[in-house]
Amino acid sequence: MKDQYRLIEFNLNGKDVACMVDCRASLTDMLRNDFRLTSVKKGCEVGECGACNVIIDGECYNSCIYLAVWVRGKHVRTLEGLMGPNGELSDIQQAFIDETAVQCGFCTPGFIMSAVEILESGKLYTRDELRKLLSGHLCRCTGYENILNAVEKTMKKRLGVV
């Protein structure tokens, strides 16, 4: 293969970065191996479980079925980007803890990034709508109810709805 490694520049969690990446790499591969962002989990690797979910230009994508070279010029956000300046958790992460929406934790970063897209839309969704918006994630521990509670409560808190 000629030019197997390609230079790509993009914005990662608010910082402009550059990387010589193997063009055969998935975005999951690059984020984990080149940037050590291990919140991006390798789950099914065929776009079904949502554990590798990241936000690209404001929309959620399963990074396991996304070529690393496709992020050229884009803004990529992972769970690590939610951390406050002194290492604080964001409100949605705290809500997952408070609602016991985390057990083994493997699916959590993916769920939280979908929740971030939902919360940042500024819309008030019904429980059924939230269920549909989170349907691209599998969780084998919680039975989903606590996850829905965490997202719903944070959404209502941010919107000032009781």
Add this chain to the structure above:
Amino acid sequence: MYDMKELYEAFSVQEAIELRLAHPEAQIIAGGSDVLVQMREGKRAGKELISIYLIDELRGVSLDEDGAIRIGSLTSFSHITKDPIIRRYINVLGEAVDLVGGPQIRNIGTIGGNTCNGVTSADSASTLHAWEALVELTGPSGKRLVPIKAFYLKASTVDIREGEIQTAILIPKESYENTFGAYYKYAMRNAMDIATTGCSVNVRLSPDKQTFDRVRIAYGVAGPVPMRAPSAEALIQGKPLTMENAEAFSLEVLKDIHPRDSWRAPKAFRQHIAVEMAKRCLIEAANRCGGEIK
């Protein structure tokens, strides 16, 4: 890492055509939610890929001068669902593609990829058949338009010729004017599942809203490729909006469709739900036209 031999990247339609001519054996990849998964499964392992995903000129929905709705082939499902032109003129297409996979899949999956992979279960395909969409292909000698029915040659094979890529899906004005549709997807679960059978119906009523002026119906997974049900369409044309006619219409589809037994569902079950879906979609589409089935 994906097991690929080579990745060629196109950033314009012209570059894609040149790459297609230079590497005729290479597989085109749009969003990759089929191609990359198949590569992981080993089916397309070791192949060359031509990535067209970064050709931004192929994104978005617009109206052509003749009133046709133009959907760029790389427009994602989620963008189709949200698009104001789609919502106004052919809302059922937005509803149908909103049932594909899950949210992340609808952000990466493209309508071009959904049609070019040639599968019968594609949620967009039955609606595009029912609305007589045209497929625009661009190649070394320019553009050509193919009716969607002719575009599907056989299961997993579509009419893309040497050097070509699909650049748009068009819905002619005559097809969508005063017409409303409904789509029903039957699957085992609400998300992340492929249709056991899908049905798309659209209706244009007479000006007094008493009779069916034009009804078109198409199925996914009722045969090897998406298909219309012409006998049922002919039967209901010009008939008044009665439940009796709706039932006759739905039973008539059995003359046209030929589903098979598969691990997902037996043939008899698919026939059963195909009849029920036809009736429900017809009633819903008629209601959306402002008509009432008596």
